[in-house]
Amino acid sequence: MLALTDTTLAAAPATDTAKGRVLVSMRNVSKLFSNGTLALKDMTLNVQRGEFLSLLGPSGCGKSTALRIIAGLGEPSTGSIDWPSSQLDSRGKPKGDIGFVFQEPTLMPWATVFSNVYLPLRLSGVSKSDARPRIMDVLASVGLADFHKAYPRELSGGMKMRVSIARALVTKPKLLLMDEPFAALDEITRQKLNDDVLRLWRDSGITVIFVTHSVFESAFLSNRIVVMRARPGQVYSDLPIKTSLTRDSHYRTSEEYRATTDTVSRALQEAIEIGAAGK
């Protein structure tokens, strides 16, 4: 409770803007779609290395758009995406540094689990024999080592999502982008996958940007929650989430977790009201 005081609610500047620690930053990014929708307006966000950052907000606040722009799927209308210390390829994107997990598992139904996970490596020209140990490792890390010969249709929703995560991680990216990955799953499967994602994040030191509309999910996973508002899509508040507890099943029932979700819920509520008023 003490760790999370109300001062964290103030739309605080990013905790550390030192160049060396920033992995990627959005600078005054606006996105105007061809149908006239202004999805993002002047959004600025610095993502620190090693952070688990959740983008939380109501539908239509542009959180998925922001994620896609960071990934390089679609250019910003104005503003820029900067990668201060990454090597860029000819398209101005960091080379093999991004893994993306979509809302749906997005697996190729004609290919086995192994081939699906192999895909990013195959596209960058890694031979199957070189890729095999990496693929088996990453499948083991999501608990699917025995399923490498299965086809997606033989897997449950949760297992398909694990394959999708394995595919995003197989290139050992620096940044993992997840776009409401567990929204379609039941609560129990979702909790299990949340535990797994946290474990993968802790073990690998990867940076994660996680888009969600669930207060509970973001409060459980993140060490920083960026609450966004709609109309236009912008950062409303930036909440560092600190806890001395391990984020496990005990944390889910702790007083501290409850207090965090209260704070985040309040911020989200304000963001929703402001978005509705700004219509």
Place this chain on the structure above:
Amino acid sequence: MSDAATAIKASEAGTDSAVAIVASRTSVTERILRVVIPVAMVALAIGLWQLHITVNNVPHYIMPAPLTVVTTLFTDWPTLYPSLLVTLRVTLLALALALIGGVGLAIILVQSKWIELAIFPFAVILQVTPMIAIAPLLIIYIKDPQTVLLTCAFIVAFFPILSNMVAGLKSVDHNLLNLFELNGASRWQTLIYLKLPSSLPYFAAALRIGGGLSLIAAVVAEFAVGSAGRGSGLAFRLLESGYRLNYPRLYAALVLLMITGVAIFALTSLISWLLLHRWHESALKREN
């Protein structure tokens, strides 16, 4: 692997996979009946035919009995077999060319909407013009009758393959396209690893339609164009036997055509099953 991961895997395997990986539940009786029923029905129909001829004493120049047809099939084999080969050759060659042309042009068409706009009208015009109406023209421009038959069968089989493949290449999951773009896939890689495999169900449908159509077109074109001597197909044998009131041979030629048609259907269905049975809904049993 950590303990947590093992636990996850075990529990997932315990609940979900048991439901998802379903062994064939067809009982033995059902499998036997699946073969027995259609065979028995065809045998029954042939039996009724034989009965009709015998009981009503139908003369063989009106309608031959099934037994006569079978006998004729053997006695006239030296005449019928070369014709069967001619028709088969035209059919399969036309199908092969239509597959290569249809898939190839579809790949070119989906590269840009401008190419599609420029070329598609010709494909449609070719499709809607009755082949039987242009066959007499073709025989003027293309001297060799065999080539005319081939051209006709090709034109008929080509369009369904083209339009199926265009639809297939375009109906790729958008998220998968995004995934390929994210991973920096080239146009070529996207075609080979994404667009072609995901249009396999459309290809399978095109193959089955094209196979049937190319046989029909090979026969119809021979009716229209005519042929003689060594290069005669089964259609010519049909006409010839009709003129000579040699109905047993006409029926024998018809039976050969039917067998050919069924064989092509079985073969194309087998190919489509081989392509799709591991993953596509159309080739899977409903799991309930």
